[in-house]
Amino acid sequence: MSLRLPARKLCLPSSRPLLTLPSTRLAPFSHGTVKREEKAEDPRLKDEVGDLVIEDQYAILREKYDTPKNPIILAHGLMGFEELNIIPKAVLPGIQYWRGIREALAAKGIEVITATVPASGSIEARAQKLSEDIHKKAKGKSVNIIAHSMSGLDSRYMISQLKPANVKVLSLTTIATPHRGSSFADVMFSWIGPTNIPKLYTMLEFFGFETGAFSQLTQSYMSQTFNPKTPDREGISYYSYGATVNPRFWSMFRQSHRIIQKLEGENDGLVSVESAKWGTYKGTLKDVSHLDMINWTNRLRWFLWELTGNKRNFNAIAFYLDIADMLAKEGH
Template sequence: MKQWPHWRGTRLPRSLLSLQPSTSRVFSTAKPLRHDPRIRDLGRLIHDDYATIRETYATPKYPIVLAHGLFGFSELRVSPLLPTIEYWNGIKQVLTANNCTVITATVPPSGSIEERAAKLAADILAQTTAASLPSAQDADGHATTTPPAVNIIAHSMGGLDARYMISLLRPSGIRIASLVTIATPHRGSSFADYLVERGAGPLHLPRLYGVIRRAGLGTSAFGQLTTRYMREEFNPRVRDDEAVRYFSYGAAIDEPPLLGAFRLPHGVVDKREGENDGLPFGFDQLVESREVDGEGVDGHEEDV
């Protein structure tokens, strides 16, 4: 029997879940998660809170920004003869069909967090300006000087870019209402250690940096995804913004097939950390996470 991933993290606000499938389906875990010390400080652990996909979901109040991960893109056209490849294939279309305003950012595929965060901010500002999003209004419906707000959904390294942008860049002209990270290595990736740290694994990736640069790609991202960098440099500097709602999701899968593409990273991370999703630079681990329940103190949906 196929086992679906075990989803974990802090609770996602209902208004950010905008999928609208034609039929209801139930996804549940086939076995309970063993205790995982990596997520002991995340607050309440969710299991199957959202296992049932509903017919309809509320449309979020603010636009959704989709921020891709390492080696990601918004759209990629390999050849004029082939269809365009989309990083968020199907997701943008479903959100748009549910009356969501969707912004897709494109940042340097393997650039540094600083470079990627700056480009993420520039893309958000450019696209919100082009879309002529309305500014915030006061209780009487009058426009205020508060800039328009957005929700960010970030995958993998995109979550680190967004955290850096929110905490240190603080772009003017836009307000971040919430950040949802999916499979973001907030405490670094053991597989990045395996590739980058000398003696940690058989492949010392820095030997290939010259080849990667000649291909027109950056190399700064790899060293910044290590557990040492995140522990000693990134997380001490990049702190949560109290005005932003933070949410986090991750997953764990059983051992991939013998010839599966994710068998090596899954095995490396499983040996060093425990259960993981098999993605080379994935598994969500939030720093300074605060438990939130998707509702305001008065029981109404939060302002996202």
Template sequence: MLPRLRPPRKFRIHWRVYSTKVNEEARRRAFEDPRVRQLDKELEDEFAVIRETYRKPKHPIVLCHGLMGFDKLRLAGDLIPGIEYWRGIEDHLKARGIEVIVSTVPPTSTIERRAEALAEGIRKAGGVGRSVNLVGGIDARYMISKLKPNDFKILSLTTVSTPHHGSSFADYMLDQIEPQFLLRIYGALHRLGFQTGAFSQLTTRHMKEIFNPSIENDPSVSYYSYGAYCHPPPVYSIWHYPHRVIHEREGANDGLVSVESAHWGTYEGTLVGVNHLGIINWVNRIEYGWGQMMGWKRKFNALAFYLEITDKLAERGF
């Protein structure tokens, strides 16, 4: 008989089954947390519906995806439609007459490499000689501060639930994984064609002690940011474990990024009841359908949210 293989102690997962009563109690305690009550402006139902009219910015919007992102993923060539990272957002903005550039960068490379790819992508998409508004994250900040492209002009950067001050979940995972096992994971990713430089750069130590002190804001660029937090997810949700880890260390979060870490530049507010994928319109169709049957009102529409971002940029003359 083969010996029973068991993961290292730090990898053992302890499952707990929560009753409805316990879940409700956890939710109540979470929202009594002073770190939640002291949040900036909360945006709970401001983006529930799409308005009839929105103002159109003068200059293009560049959508820059985050870690593990892509522009369009094709699993079977041209046989079936590709999967869009910005699910319906690009099409909806274009339908309103807004010029949109969708960038793509290596999904797990270092911030430096991703920033270089971002700048090159803007050039290839026709950005040379033009002014643009970025909706992106840490890569965009590095590009603005260090690469200083002079063949196109960056007017603004809007970030949405970006870990500007690092992620305590990245801290936790890198601390929990044994070094030799981490090397195996990195080796497997390299064999699949992925780089791994991004993971260690997302720790709170790297962002607070290395990245942020060296990446200064450009005074000619306007910086805006949004955060998000969701209710404590149920035990079967992919967000349950990371949400709990981050909540214990940083407070309110969307399952991957805390509200505290999302602050940068002018903070526009906190999206309430939205997880990290919901921000880019990746809605759980089963949960949404069940909610419709139960008569729950949908309080966040990602399409309305991004239209509001562009509307504000237009209002500011961008």
């Protein structure tokens, strides 16, 4: 897919580092055109990977989208769920992780399956549950997985290590997945301190939370343990997207964005662009946060944004319909 967008300088705030971590070489960040990197440093990154910045391609819905032949699995990230009911559903509808996305895909004739895995369990535990969920719900059909955040790691582990005989994966599309970990996780562990981490885990487990996921999201674990033992499988298509955001004063991502920006570069508030790249990199969503990508954007925010003369640049529904369209055109 070819796309040329108008160039616009992207300015993000800088700050002093809170923790010194090993530096990484960042690829050049282009503005609106595909710029080829001189060399892919990771063998799991294709040589032709570029840095396409997507400014407003997914701002509005198109009239027509092609439909993939096989079901799409929507896999949630850390602390995720299918539907969260804080109070009885009869009183107030539950909160959906994939807010309106599943219904929008289904309305276009796409078979959609939502998988549910342990919210903060280890990658291994989440991958096992993911394979069981797909086997149960897909009923033997080949599937395309669209994974947000940590679920991209679960999916890679399931495909590479578990290799379930009853699950056939055609493609994996990861959205803001920390394939190389997140420096924010490293900083948090540093702040908490090694003597306090067991106490924190004990408290979380008392309230019913699993704790296996947290240390696996660090840069050291991903680079030294997970990635070396989790190679991609031949015959499966791997796609990925990343995002950047410039958090406003009230954003919950201001602090995490500042840390990651200093240590890794452009990011969506939780995952850097460089960490999100895997397989065929499809592009960087501009001014889209980690939660915007699952349609959690506050409607009031966009209403006020448009009142001040600004144009909405991202519609999550259009984004997922376009991914489905891409999968259909790829024969999946």
